[in-house]
Amino acid sequence: MEKTTTTNLVGKDEFEEVMRLFARCTDDYLFLFDLDKDEYIISEGVLKKFDLPGNHFFHAGEVLEKIIHPEDMPELNEDLAKLRSGESQEHNLEYRWVDRNGKIVWINCRGVVTQDSAREEQTKLLIGRITEIGSKRKADNVTGLFAERQLQIDFERHKKEKQRKKGILLRIGVDNFKDINERYGMDSGDVVLKMIAECMKAVAGEDKCYRLDGDEFVMLMDEEDEQKARKKYHKTRIMIEERRKEEGYQNFFTISAGVVGFYYHETVFDRLCNYSEFALGVAKKNGKNCSYVFTQEDYEAYVKNLKIQEKLRYSVNHDFVGFEVYYQPIISTKTGQVAGAEALLRFSSREYGMLSPGIFIPVLEESGLIIPVGEWVYRTAMRQAMEWHKLMPTFRININLSFIQICKSDVVNEIMTAIEELGIEPSTVLFEFTESGMIAYDDSVQRLLDVLNENEVKIALDDFGTGYSALAYLQNLKVNLLKLDRGFTAKAVVNDFDYNLIGHIVDMAHSVGMQVCFEGIETEEELQKLKKLQPDYIQGFYYGKPVNKDKFYEDNLKKFEK
Numbered sequence: 001m002e003k004t005t006t007t008n009l010v011g012k013d014e015f016e017e018v019m020r021l022f023a024r025c026t027d028d029y030l031f032l033f034d035l036d037k038d039e040y041i042i043s044e045g046v047l048k049k050f051d052l053p054g055n056h057f058f059h060a061g062e063v064l065e066k067i068i069h070p071e072d073m074p075e076l077n078e079d080l081a082k083l084r085s086g087e088s089q090e091h092n093l094e095y096r097w098v099d100r101n102g103k104i105v106w107i108n109c110r111g112v113v114t115q116d117s118a119r120e121e122q123t124k125l126l127i128g129r130i131t132e133i134g135s136k137r138k139a140d141n142v143t144g145l146f147a148e149r150q151l152q153i154d155f156e157r158h159k160k161e162k163q164r165k166k167g168i169l170l171r172i173g174v175d176n177f178k179d180i181n182e183r184y185g186m187d188s189g190d191v192v193l194k195m196i197a198e199c200m201k202a203v204a205g206e207d208k209c210y211r212l213d214g215d216e217f218v219m220l221m222d223e224e225d226e227q228k229a230r231k232k233y234h235k236t237r238i239m240i241e242e243r244r245k246e247e248g249y250q251n252f253f254t255i256s257a258g259v260v261g262f263y264y265h266e267t268v269f270d271r272l273c274n275y276s277e278f279a280l281g282v283a284k285k286n287g288k289n290c291s292y293v294f295t296q297e298d299y300e301a302y303v304k305n306l307k308i309q310e311k312l313r314y315s316v317n318h319d320f321v322g323f324e325v326y327y328q329p330i331i332s333t334k335t336g337q338v339a340g341a342e343a344l345l346r347f348s349s350r351e352y353g354m355l356s357p358g359i360f361i362p363v364l365e366e367s368g369l370i371i372p373v374g375e376w377v378y379r380t381a382m383r384q385a386m387e388w389h390k391l392m393p394t395f396r397i398n399i400n401l402s403f404i405q406i407c408k409s410d411v412v413n414e415i416m417t418a419i420e421e422l423g424i425e426p427s428t429v430l431f432e433f434t435e436s437g438m439i440a441y442d443d444s445v446q447r448l449l450d451v452l453n454e455n456e457v458k459i460a461l462d463d464f465g466t467g468y469s470a471l472a473y474l475q476n477l478k479v480n481l482l483k484l485d486r487g488f489t490a491k492a493v494v495n496d497f498d499y500n501l502i503g504h505i506v507d508m509a510h511s512v513g514m515q516v517c518f519e520g521i522e523t524e525e526e527l528q529k530l531k532k533l534q535p536d537y538i539q540g541f542y543y544g545k546p547v548n549k550d551k552f553y554e555d556n557l558k559k560f561e562k
Contacts, residue, residue, distance in 0.1 A: 029130040031111070033060060035084050036123040040064070042130075049099050069096035069104065083126060089113045091126055094133060094150070104144060106133040142190050143197035145211040151218060152269050154208060158220075159264040168221040168261050170229045171276040172200065172236065175254045175288040177215035189215075192251055199239040203232050218276070226261045226293045233257040233291045254289035256280060261294070278302060309363050311349050316372050322349050323373065325380050326546035329556050330398065330517065331538045333531060338556045340396035342432070342539065343381035344546045345373070361402075370402045371409045378415065378431075382424050384549055389428065391560040398430045398460065403445070412448045416455060430458035430481065453478050460517070464488075464505075482509050486520020486540070492533075493526050503533045510534075 031042040040060035047055060050067050057063055065073060072095035082088040091111045096104050111128020146154075158167065174180075174192065181189040193215065200209045200217055210218045221229055237255055244251070258279025262272055275294050283292040315322045327341040345361070348354040364370040378399045385397035405411045419426055431452065452459055460481035484502065492498040509516050521527050521540030531538070544555060 031128060031130060033126040034123050035126055050097060051100050067097050069098060072096050083113055108133050142193050143211050145197050145209050147210060148212050151210040154220060155269050162264050164263060164265050166224045166261060166263050168223045168226060168229045169272055169276045170219040170221060170233060171258045171280045172217045172255050173280050174215040175256055180251055180253060188251055192253055195240060195243055199236045203235045226259050229259045230291045256283040256288050257291040258283050259291060259293045305363055308360060309367050312364060312369055316369055320376050323347050325377060326548055327552040328546040329544045331543050333535055333538055339537060342398040345377050365402055365404045370404050374402055374405045375414055379418050382422050386424050388557055391557050396428050396430055398432055400432045406448055407444050412451050426455050426457045430460055432460040432462040434462050479514060481515045481517060483517045483519055489518050489520055489530060493529055506533050506535060
């Protein structure tokens with residue numbers, strides 16, 4: 001650092017007079033620190049709050065050490081050494097003092113180096129002011145840990161010192177902290193936060209710990225191996241469990257962690273925080289009480305999903321532009337003719353082209369956009385089916401329902417309202433549900449099923465055989481149709497056990513009045529072998545891929561025109 005020349009500004013005697021005058025018009029503490037003689041002068045107001053021998057004392061280092069938090073002494077001593085050597089001419093630090101009651105008080109100490117011009121033996125003087133930071137403090141009063149502001153300061157300092165060295169940010173969050181506060185009160189929440197902070201500090205060693213807003217913590221690690229961060233998380237988790245056991249399991253909670261490795265010279269602080277927030281979010285999404293190591297690929301996929309979500313939201317708010325309903329034929333095994341179609345949602349945009357349903361459907365569900373889009377789908381499909389009923393009155397339209405629609409919207413009334421407004425025959429409409437959703441159904445699901453059955457709207461259990469394959473609940477649900485997934489039917493073509501098993505499922509379904517549809521039939525060999533099991537319907541690429549309404553009409557319904 002380039003050195004600057006000190007300026008002869010003021011002497012100690014003059015300063016004491018100035019200090020007395022300024023004490024009347026400021027809450028700050030003015031101070032003068034003789035760096036060579038270790039002599040300290042400070043505004044008398046400081047004595048009301050802090051345990052000092054007076055406002056003018058010698059052996060300043062020893063005296064101040066009694067009121068400065070021990071964790072902050074190394075940083076302060078390092079800065080003072082630079083001032084004494086002339087490497088630096090300005091002092092600007094935020095650190096902790098401890099008041100007469102043992103309470104931590106964050107202060108900002110700022111000053112400049114000058115010379116004592118009033119005496120023959122000139123010494124270096126640090127003159128400045130001390131401000132109690134209050135709401136801008138860099139630490140948390142509950143846990144005593146540094147806060148995010150200090151984390152940023154430490155990061156930037158390390159960035160200058162370490163340059164191309166690698167570091168790791170370990171971000172820890174409480175999985176069910178809101179429940180603790182709501183069930184047991186804020187005091188219990190504070191106890192939990194203190195416990196986590198203490199366990200983290202015990203595990204951290206020389207690494208620093210910080211508390212972020214809410215229920216999240218960070219450990220800034222001087223490491224290169226992300227697995228070492230995961231081990232520290234694991235040790236923290238074990239230590240917390242031991243503490244909870246000692247205290248009689250008064251609160252139940254778990255912690256998750258996101259781990260981000262980074263190089264200082266390549267990393268911006270705000271971006272690092274975003275990465276760690278994402279990593280913690282993934283850990284919680286993966287089941288909680290676990291850790292996740294950040295990868296750029298996962299993050300880019302996440303950002304892409306956000307962009308796709310915004311594109312989908314735009315489309316929903318602009319008359320569903322980009323959405324389209326495709327139709328895949330369903331063939332009756334008795335007649336060999338098309339009996340209906342499954343309505344399948346598709347989405348395309350100029351930026352992404354035609355997106356796979358496996359990409360945009362989960363985004364719709366996670367964002368809740370599946371609710372308006374789902375209503376648009378079943379209304380669009382019903383209107384189209386009514387057009388095709390003119391050619392084939394028995395034509396049935398199959399429509400998928402997401403359990404997000406069922407559980408988070410009044411889809412029961414909305415479906416029946418649509419059926420009534422459009423004037424479609426209810427028995428020509430069938431709604432498909434996935435097996436895993438059926439098994440986990442709640443009261444809202446049962447109400448929907450009851451209303452659909454009462455109004456003669458058909459119900460199908462989709463992808464049967466890919467989930468739990470429990471048979472006992474089928475009769476209670478009063479399902480009209482079982483659809484066997486290709487993952488199940490494809491194995492039956494080459495495996496006798498699966499073939500016989502499917503045969504028994506078909507017999508069982510028929511015995512209780514259910515029909516069966518085999519999905520994913522792609523070849524003549526598959527068709528001929530599986531037809532022997534006597535399903536009611538066949539669906540798959542062998543008969544046709546999902547296509548738009550015009551293509552579906554040309555391939556399947558035009559021949560019925562008179």
